[in-house]
Amino acid sequence: PGQFVSAGQSLVLLKPDQTVPQYEGALAGISVAETNLDSARAQLEVARVQSRRAQSRFEVATDYAPRLRKLFEEGAIAQLRLDEGLLEVEAARNEFAAAQEQIVAAEAAVAQAQSTIRQAEAQADESFVSLQSKEVVTPIAGVVGDLSVKRGEYIGTGDEIVKVTQ
16 A cells, blocks of 8 residues: 556456366367367268278179179079179168268267367467456556455455555
């Protein structure tokens, strides 16, 4: 009290109690989210490889089926072999469709991981700003009056801490 201060000068530094752990937790959240994104991208690549493999199998089976049908019509193979070939086409079609669904799911996982990263970054930014806002500065130059609060007392936004008179 009674000390002259300049505009923008720090008057009080509040204890950042929970803000530091929140900030550190938010940074850890970013790291976890980035790991999840890497995993989702790897799963997407695996799904794409499996889809290409399934598509190739389906194309081969589809090309082979008319030959089997012709051989059956000529009496060169039994009905059982034709049926097996047609079942193989259906199985390959289903495998390809499932692989396509895996790609869609993996793309959704990548998008979700990217969103989680953005959320974690926003939380870290908010915690960092909160961490920095623990310093009370005077907007005007003047003389510091008595403190309105005692050490260890909890305060809220807008509570009067100290008066500075010009």
